[in-house]
Amino acid sequence: MLPVITKFVGSILLSASMLTNPTTPKALSFEASAFVTNSNQIRVAINKSPEKAVTVYLRNQDQQILFQENIRKSDVNYAVKMNVDELADGVYELEIKSSEGSIRKQITLATKALKATNRVVALQ
Secondary structure: OOOOEEEEEOOOEEOHHHHOOOOOOOOOOEEEEEEEOOOOEEEEEEEEOOOOOEEEEEEOOOOOEEEEEEEOOOOOEEEEEEEOOOOOOEEEEEEEEEOOEEEEEEEEEEEEEOOOOOOOOOOO
16 A cells, blocks of 8 residues: 655644734734645635735745735635645745735645555454
């Protein structure tokens, strides 16, 4: 039996309170939450005011943009699923940005091998 390999993400759950920077003095016009599913997807949800446009980015360590989505001013609620199953192991950055400021969170992808169980079946 071959060992099964799965990906897991270091920053498993990102809530709106974890995404916000406590040293930022002014409040942003949007709230965001993100979490990783068991099926290797990052789900991002954004609730924002209709006056501001927001952009979602996923970047690799070299700051290359792997995913970018522009959310129009008129879209108040937004949700997206990003499949990270085929990304290489490493550190990535999730950024949610408006003209007022941005929220950034570091995500670490790593491959974890599951151990195959050895069973002995004895017939009598």
